[in-house]
Amino acid sequence: MTRSEALDGDVRRVLVTGADGKIGRAVVDALLDDGIAVTALSLAFDRPSPADRVLTADAADPEAVSEALRDVDVVVHLAAIPHPTLAEPFTGFRSNVSATFNVLTRSARHGVRRVVLASSINAFGVPMNAAAGAPAYFPIDERIPTDISDWYSLSKQCDELSAAMITRSTGMATAAIRFPHTDSRDRLLATAQSVLDDPAASMREGWSYLDLRDAVDVVRRAVRTPFGGSHVLHVSAPDTLVSRDTQELLDEYAPAVPVNKAVTGRAPLIDSSVARELLGFTARYSIWAPDGPIGDAAQPARLTGTSAR
Numbered sequence: 617m618t619r620s621e622a623l624d625g626d627v628r629r630v631l632v633t634g635a636d637g638k639i640g641r642a643v644v645d646a647l648l649d650d651g652i653a654v655t656a657l658s659l660a661f662d663r664p665s666p667a668d669r670v671l672t673a674d675a676a677d678p679e680a681v682s683e684a685l686r687d688v689d690v691v692v693h694l695a696a697i698p699h700p701t702l703a704e705p706f707t708g709f710r711s712n713v714s715a716t717f718n719v720l721t722r723s724a725r726h727g728v729r730r731v732v733l734a735s736s737i738n739a740f741g742v743p744m745n746a747a748a749g750a751p752a753y754f755p756i757d758e759r760i761p762t763d764i765s766d767w768y769s770l771s772k773q774c775d776e777l778s779a780a781m782i783t784r785s786t787g788m789a790t791a792a793i794r795f796p797h798t799d800s801r802d803r804l805l806a807t808a809q810s811v812l813d814d815p816a817a818s819m820r821e822g823w824s825y826l827d828l829r830d831a832v833d834v835v836r837r838a839v840r841t842p843f844g845g846s847h848v849l850h851v852s853a854p855d856t857l858v859s860r861d862t863q864e865l866l867d868e869y870a871p872a873v874p875v876n877k878a879v880t881g882r883a884p885l886i887d888s889s890v891a892r893e894l895l896g897f898t899a900r901y902s903i904w905a906p907d908g909p910i911g912d913a914a915q916p917a918r919l920t921g922t923s924a925r
């Protein structure tokens with residue numbers, strides 16, 4: 617590591633927006649564990665935040681975000697309405713894209729080194745667009761063609777464009793992480809059970825998921841890793857929500873979709889190579905491996921419980 621990289625890696629304070637949310641709370645805890653001071657911002661806090669600076673505010677409020685950015689080196693922007701059913705289209709779209717645009721532009725003005733923002737697997741639109749049929753190909757990567765039919769997916773696509781714009785215009789680094797369905801292992805197991813009732817419905821997102829611990833890991837790496845430019849990166853668990861060989865799933869539910877890379881065993885249908893190359897991130901938690909993290913080369917155990925087919 618060069619001297620400038622070492623200095624850049626010395627992150628003292630991080631602003632986390634959406635700090636009261638599922639991912640936000642876990643990220644705040646992890647950063648504090650790393651000895652990094654946290655400024656927590658959220659529309660509301662259901663319970664007290666452990667951060668030493670806490671702002672109850674809208675991330676779309678310019679003054680509030682400017683105040684929140686005091687002494688901040690890196691921003692983790694998670695604040696968003698996370699599903700199209702949770703708001704009217706205009707309200708939801710306006711809230712998400714104006715919050716992201718505000719956080720990005722204010723961060724650049726305050727000399728923040730990089731903004732890590734939550735995008736979504738939905739940014740390419742197909743997962744929430746039943747009429748789209750299927751992704752253009754598998755595994756899904758950052759170049760997959762978009763086909764958007766809902767405001768939430770559109771807001772995430774716009775957020776990615778806003779991030780690229782701010783990097784071009786100011787040089788501030790940005791990384792938009794396309795999270796798939798992300799939750800604790802217990803809740804993901806419940807999701808996996810419901811996916812089994814209708815596996816075809818989740819085909820459009822490649823039956824993907826991410827353990828919350830891996831979500832925290834990728835954010836933590838993006839906070840600590842010096843990088844330049846603007847990036848969009850997919851992340852995924854090391855397997856799928858369905859306990860079957862992936863090629864079998866494709867043969868049954870997506871036989872006409874081109875597969876651009878060999879898919880072996882239970883491999884995921886999300887290409888996480890940008891996250892691996894940029895941040896050294898590889899997901900380590902599988903819902904099918906109850907005994908904790910698995911090594912890079914390990915194959916998750918075949919499910920023997922009720923979800924097995």
Ligand SMILES: NC(=O)c1ccc[n+]([C@@H]2O[C@H](COP(=O)([O-])OP(=O)(O)OC[C@H]3O[C@@H](n4cnc5c(N)ncnc54)[C@H](O)[C@@H]3O)[C@@H](O)[C@H]2O)c1
Binds near residue numbers: 636673676697734798
């Ligand atoms: N959890 C997932 O499965 C998943 C998948 C893909 C993407 N994401 C994205 O990750 C991020 C975090 O998701 P989550 O699951 O923790 O969601 P969450 O709903 O649990 O948390 C979001 C938090 O953001 C806050 N918030 C919303 N709009 C705000 C605003 N304008 N200003 C300030 N605070 C605001 C909410 O009050 C909430 O505390 C979101 O951007 C979401 O779209 C999540």
